[in-house]
Amino acid sequence: MKNIILSCFAVVALGLSYFYEVKPAEANPETQNFTFENASLIPFAPDGNHNTNPFEKAANTLTYKDSLFYKYYSQNFAVKLEYNEDKELLETVNEWIGTPYRSGSASKRGTDCSGFVTSIYKEVYGINLSRSSRSMFQDVKRIKKDSVQTGDLVFFRRSPKQPIYHVGIYLKNGKFVHSATNGGVMISSLKQAYYQRNYYAAGRVN
Template sequence: MKNSILCIFAAVALALSYFYEVKPEAAPEETQNPVFESASFVPFALDGNDAANPFAKTSHPITYKDSLIYKYHSQNFAVKFDYSEDKELLETVSEWIGTPYRSGSSSKKGTDCSGFVTAVYRQVYGINLSRSSRSMFQDVQRIKKDSVRTGDLVFFRRSPKQPIYHVGIYLKDGKFVHSATNGGVMISSLRQPYYQRNYYAAGRVN
């Protein structure tokens, strides 16, 4: 009887020793599983809107509040935005609309065309541009008219022999915002005969 009990205990001990020896060998395989090493727990990646555009802000998921803001500016500017434009630029421009024209100034009490552009670029992008439209043209990379996009600059001159005299910020759909002598900060169209006739070039700040 005692021999039988001892045999049973020996068999149980042998079985237990087998399981305890096998289990530790499996642990390293679980910790080295490549699935766990490569898994990402980030819900979404933050990518630039356009790597070629120095003014493209980091993109974020569009919220309901954002969509209302874009819709508001679309109606306010009579421009159809596609929600990829720099929201801060649109909001800043909206704050300047209606500012009276004042030569040599760059405040919301009054501003000329280059003063308006330099103020917006400083506020939105932290970039200090040259103060005159002619010297500002030297700060930009010239681009084709059909490649212009939101935030680029548009320049005007009255004839090929005359220097640049006016500058504005392009919005979309042929619309641009500028400070005009006959109305202050407003939105105009490049398709208007006057601006179509005097349009010179578009430029992008690097």
């Protein structure tokens, strides 16, 4: 008798299985595994526009190693990086920091301002610039001060009637790197009284 009842239940259950389909539980996006190395640390702009600076060549997605790289240089240069700056530029500039000033030279044993800039552009971008700051100004497209980006050049002159006498490479947050007569290759601020007073123009290499 008991076997007959159990058999009836089995038949009923089998019949019901034809009328009901149990769907597998859908994966919860909040519980899915997330790989940090594949995460984009910098969201794209809402309008989809990307950085137009040709000298900022970082990939759209950054690994954890990338984030450590930019964090290191952000602290080392005392600037707030956006994690899209050219890595080779940052590394190369860092290698030149502390190089003594030497007029007419362009090596890590000593360099003047234009020698430093031409060396960086040749090493990082493969671009040959004119050797003097005055002639170098002819190689660039003049841009507004509030539009200057990493890798752009900044030029200085002592008065409107005097020619350009100094050039540096812009980094971020009003900071630029240059070879100064009183300290060699260093990072300075455009907000410093001396550079603010003598600032002339910014330019982008075409």
